[in-house]
Amino acid sequence: ALQNKYSIATMGADGIGPEVVDASVQVMKKLVELDGSFELAFENFDWSSDTYKKTGKYIPDGGLDALKKHDAILFGAVGAPDVPDHISLWGLRLAICQPFQQYANVRPTKIFRGTSSPLRKAEHGDLDWVIIRENSEGEYAGQGGRSHRGQPWETATEVAIFSRHGVERIMRFAFESAQKRPRKLLTVVTKSNAQRNGMVLWDEVAAEVAKEFPDVKWDKMLVDAMTCRMVLDPKSLDTIVATNLHADILSDLAAALAGSIGIAPTSNLDPTRQNPSMFEPIHGSAFDITGKGVANPVATFWTAAEMLTWLGEEEAAKKMMEAVEAVTERGITTRDLGGSAGTKEVTDAVCQELEKVY
Numbered sequence: 401a402l403q404n405k406y407s408i409a410t411m412g413a414d415g416i417g418p419e420v421v422d423a424s425v426q427v428m429k430k431l432v433e434l435d436g437s438f439e440l441a442f443e444n445f446d447w448s449s450d451t452y453k454k455t456g457k458y459i460p461d462g463g464l465d466a467l468k469k470h471d472a473i474l475f476g477a478v479g480a481p482d483v484p485d486h487i488s489l490w491g492l493r494l495a496i497c498q499p500f501q502q503y504a505n506v507r508p509t510k511i512f513r514g515t516s517s518p519l520r521k522a523e524h525g526d527l528d529w530v531i532i533r534e535n536s537e538g539e540y541a542g543q544g545g546r547s548h549r550g551q552p553w554e555t556a557t558e559v560a561i562f563s564r565h566g567v568e569r570i571m572r573f574a575f576e577s578a579q580k581r582p583r584k585l586l587t588v589v590t591k592s593n594a595q596r597n598g599m600v601l602w603d604e605v606a607a608e609v610a611k612e613f614p615d616v617k618w619d620k621m622l623v624d625a626m627t628c629r630m631v632l633d634p635k636s637l638d639t640i641v642a643t644n645l646h647a648d649i650l651s652d653l654a655a656a657l658a659g660s661i662g663i664a665p666t667s668n669l670d671p672t673r674q675n676p677s678m679f680e681p682i683h684g685s686a687f688d689i690t691g692k693g694v695a696n697p698v699a700t701f702w703t704a705a706e707m708l709t710w711l712g713e714e715e716a717a718k719k720m721m722e723a724v725e726a727v728t729e730r731g732i733t734t735r736d737l738g739g740s741a742g743t744k745e746v747t748d749a750v751c752q753e754l755e756k757v758y
């Protein structure tokens with residue numbers, strides 16, 4: 401038996417999620433067949449908004465224990481037109497990220513060969529970023545409440561949490577990530593001029609952790625000014641770290657600047673590796689195109705490649721991305737990238753391209 405055998409939990413969940421997850425399982429099976437140096441076992445979990453509508457829960461009792469037995473989770477997207485988004489998000493995605501301590505959310509972005517950026521001056525190679533999003537606290541920690549419901553004086557709070565522990569671990573992860581990339585360049589996004597408690601702690605801890613990484617060059621940007629810099633001077637950026645909320649917004653901007661939200665992946669990592677990490681495309685369930693066979697599977701292909709890299713199969717992941725980029729370069733793309741191919745055509749083309757890469 402092979403040493404490198406990984407068990408993957410797949411969970412397409414809602415909308416186009418199952419379509420793009422199935423497509424990437426097809427590509428990974430091809431990859432394993434051609435590569436021969438590692439094995440993947442897939443187990444599908446059918447938790448979705450339908451489960452919620454039938455049972456009142458997204459995750460059945462004992463579900464997290466079953467999930468925890470796997471080496472990684474490949475997730476699609478959650479969200480249905482008839483379920484409020486805060487119920488679906490907290491019911492499934494955050495209900496996995498938080499107990500599994502997936503505190504680092506990593507979002508690489510680049511301009512693929514054969515695709516174009518809406519930025520007039522940016523070409524392939526000019527925009528190559530990794531955004532690291534704090535994934536456990538900040539504005540999405542779940543602290544806050546609502547009182548005096550329905551009254552004119554109704555009040556709601558959403559408290560942003562910044563703990564020294566939480567900030568330190570994400571800063572260390574960000575500096576390590578920057579150090580591993582050729583440019584060794586990190587931009588710390590903040591808003592400490594206006595938010596004078598949490599964000600000032602954020603800045604102070606960044607400066608402390610920076611001392612452990614003398615070879616990493618770093619700078620600090622206010623989040624509003626950061627949006628301008630991303631648009632006007634994309635080449636000046638490499639690795640970026642930001643709070644849960646700031647990075648959520650900046651990474652959608654990043655994906656749009658790179659060409660489409662249909663290509664961008666994200667990893668929810670437990671860097672301690674005590675729990676499985678979860679990998680997903682950044683897009684949502686896209687009910688406007690569900691079932692039409694036109695969803696761009698490239699984001700989930702890149703997602704799968706990120707998962708394989710995390711598991712230690714970096715060479716195979718690189719080959720998979722070579723095949724994906726060869727396909728975009730040949731112009732076999734879905735509508736969001738200006739092409740006319742469907743999900744299946746793109747997927748089959750990647751499988752064929754893989755044969756050439758091996």
Ligand code: NAI
Pocket residue numbers: 416420476477478479480481485493661662680682683684685686687688689694695696697699734736
């Ligand atoms: P969305 O990402 O689902 O769709 C935005 C637009 O991009 C749509 O026009 C859609 O057709 C297009 N699009 C998205 N992915 C695409 C792909 N792979 N190929 C081609 N076109 C693609 O965002 P939206 O519409 O705001 O949200 C829909 C649902 O998804 C909501 O319920 C939302 O809460 C949920 N959502 C879930 C996420 C997750 O599970 N992590 C992330 C974002 C949204």
Ligand code: MG
Pocket residue numbers: 648649652
């Ligand atoms: Mg988002």
